[in-house]
Amino acid sequence: MSKNILSIKLIIILTLCNCLPLGGITGPRRSYPVENQKNTYLIIRINDYIGAFQENQSQSVKNSRFFRFYINWIDNASKGLFRGHAYQINPSYSYFQNKKDGLSKNIILQFISSDMQEEFLFGCEYKIPMPSSVNEFTFMIFDYDYRRRGFIRKKFDLIEGSSIRVNISLREFQTWENLRKIKVNENWPTPYHLMDEQMIDLNFQIEKTSMNEVETPCSL
Structure with missing residues (x-):
């Protein structure tokens, strides 16, 4: 009996620290502080x-429109099996608690799935911590409502006090076959090659970081 209790305690500890994801009981993805920020x-x-x-939707519906955005940092410094491994670096819901965007999950849902905020309101500004110096990332945006997705792999050299601003543009409508060819040519992850979502281009510009460090609420 004591061995069983010890095993259960060990599983709980490993689960809470995300060392052992339990097939849907709890997610392996947890936010962590970005190093060298x-x-x-x-x-x-x-x-x-x-x-x-x-035009025919209420203002509350318009203000609740959100998109999903995923940021992965690619570890090119490690050796062996971990070299080139991608780590998601989206901040936690608690990091954006002052945004009051209405998108936060309760603590139970965060435990079951993830505490990373991946949903962001259209029209609201978010500042996500990024590592300085030379780093490589993948970025993906997804508008579920209107079936549009964008992806890019890009390297940046961020000096202290500089930030990356994201802009988007919509590509022209493409047939399913053209979508597949474009995604293959642009090295999209394989699972997305056969999806029929229309495409979003992600564009970036480097700018000086604002001195205002206080996250202001979304004002829509």
Whole structure:
């Protein structure tokens, strides 16, 4: 009996520290502080692009539109099996608690799935901590409502006090076959090659980081 209790305790400890994801009981993805962050951020403010489709919708519905955004840092410094491994670095929901964007999950859902914030309101600005110096990342944006997705792998050399601002543009409508060819040519992850979502281009510009370190609430 004592061995069984010890085993259960060990599983609980490993689960809580995400060393052992238990097949859907708890997710392996937990946010962690970004190392070598020197007032360097990714700044996201994506204005909604489907205004013409929203004419008959209430203001509350318009203000609740969100997209998903995923940031992965690629570890090119490690040796062996871990070299080139990608780690998601989205901050936690608690990091953005002052945004009051209405997107936070309760603590139970965060434990079951993930405490990383991957949903962001259209029209609201978010500052996500990023490592300084030369690093490589993958970025993916997904608008579930209107079936659009964008992906890019990109390297940045961020000096102290500089940030990356994200902008988007919509590509022209493509057939399913053309979508597949474009994604293959642009080295999208294989699982997305056969999806029929139309494409979003992600564009970036480097700018000086604002001195305002206080996260202000979303004002829509």
